[in-house]
Every structure is written in structure tokens, then in C-alpha cells.
Amino acid sequence: MKQSTAITIATGVAAAAIGSIFLYSRATRPPVINPEVPEPARPVELARYLGKWFEIARHENRFQKGLDAVTAEYALDEDGRIRIVNSGSQSGQQGASSSVEGRAIVADETTNAKLRVSFFGPLYTGDYWVLDHGDEYDWSIVGEPSGRYLWVLSREARPAPAMAETLLKRVEALGYDRWALRITRQG
Template identity: 80%
Template structure:
């Protein structure tokens, strides 16, 4: 009888913790900056997408709050998953180093433009859509179907201002509020 009561209490505590995490994660999501996220503009050749990217801008979010000098490095694992290594520095290029590693799987094999990404194990995954990219994979605009997240990536940490402006206009053409994006200082 006591074991049954302990099991009920443990189950209740676990349910409350999971529920609390769910409420917290829902409450701390950024606002929607694109109520009508488009489908990806073109397919993605994964081998060309792999490698190092520099973040030019993003819609600020809790897991990157205050980070600058942000990079994302994608590599194909032997099991077919994509390893993601994100790094940045808190408050500027000389700030405290931050690193997160995750994995992605292709969610849409017809285009390879939609991935499922996880930094917290298989129980929590997020959508990662390559909404558009340069023909030579020199730039990429990434979002997700909820319209709360947007990243502007480039192979060069400091492309010419005219290039950045053209990419911000493309972000706008995809339906995002470009003024809601935070420009990332690359140092």
C-alpha cells in the first residue's frame, strides 16, 4: 500500500515537472514575426549545405539571448544524422564562450529543406526549415512553421553591406518583419 502511494506521488511530481516545463517553454517563446511562413523556396543539397555558417541576424530567443559572434557548423554523421555545433559569445566577440551541440534528421526527403532538430535528446525536437538559400550556398534563411524564429546565415562573417541589405529584403519578401531581427555582431 505504501509503495502504491509513493508511486502515485512520484508520478504526480513527474507530471507536474513536465507540465511546468511545458508552460515555461510556451511562455518564453518569442512572438510571431511571420504569421504565414512560406514553404521552402527550393530543395537543399545537404552536402553543399554542410560546413560553417556565420549568423548575420536572428529573431532574438531565450536560448541565444545576448549572443554575438554566432556560428553554426553542420556535419554529416555516419548514421545519416546531421551534427550541429552552435557557438557564440555572450555580449560581444570577446565575451564568455557558449556552445551547444545537437542533431538533425531530414523530415522532408523530397526537398531536404525541412529538418527536425534536437539539442535536448529525442523527446524535444524543433522544426528547422531552409526557407531559401543562395545558388552557391553562400547564404541561407532559416525559419520554422510557427513564424517565431528566423535566422539569416552567410558563409562570410562580414559580407558587404549591400549583400546584407539584399538578404534582409529577401527576409521581408518571405513575410518576416525584418525590423524584429537582431543583427549579430561578428567581431
């Protein structure tokens, strides 16, 4: 076999593999729960946003399927990027735990409310929008522009029921179907 034929075959195989990954990724995305995602409601002070958050609810997705006791920790690296460590357990606190580390950069320096996040290296980045947050950074609602993903976060593992209800009402006010969210069980 000639070298140019081998290169053509290898290129075709690589293109088919990349195409298959792309199609799988698109086929396993969750449905849209907000076709008109709003812009973030207010700027974010990154220093106040950093730290540990507990997931209160989310729109279920393949990379978190079945996880409970979910937390997200944000820290500023020396290079200005934000380090993110997401953790959770299958079947609550007692199940097998998993974690993934990612990096983010600020995509909108005017508000700091839009980030570009990667958990899989530089080949894939996703949008991370802080759609709204509490005045004291005690809660946060995070989404992205496709309307397929949404997370409701709190500084407390189990906020008071009135606070949880207020957050779900805010989710609705932002145009999301609150009934499409999965409530996260925290230990």
C-alpha cells in the same frame, strides 16, 4: 504509506514538473513575426549546405539571448544524421563563449529543406526549415512553421552591405518583419 500511494504521489510530482517545464517553455517563446510561414523556396543539396555559417541576424530567443559572434557548423555523421555545433560569445568576440551540439535528420527527403533538430536529446525536437538559400550556398534563411524563429546566415562573417540589405529584403519578401530581427555582431 502504501506502495501504490507512493507511486501515485511520485507520478503526480513528475507530471507537475513536466507541466511546469512545458508552461515555462511556452511562456518564454518569442512572439510570432510571420503568421504565414512559407514553404521552403527550393530544394537543398545537403553536401553543399554542410560547413560553417555565420549568423547575420536572428529573431532574438531565450537560448541565444545576448550572443554575438554566432556560428553554426554542420557535418554529416556516418549514420546519416547531421551534427550541428552552434557557438557564440556574450558581448561579442571578447565575452564568455558557449556552444551547444545537436543532431538533425531530414524530415522531407524530397527537398532536404526540412529537418528535425534536437539539442536536448530525443525528448524535444524542433523544426528547422531552410526557407531559401543562394544559388552558390553563400547565404541561407532558416525558420520554422510557427513563425517565431528566424535566422539569416552567410558563409562570410561580414558580408558586403549590399548583400546584407538584399538578405533583409528577402526576409521581408518571405513575410517576416525584418525590423524584429537582431543584427548579430561578428568579430
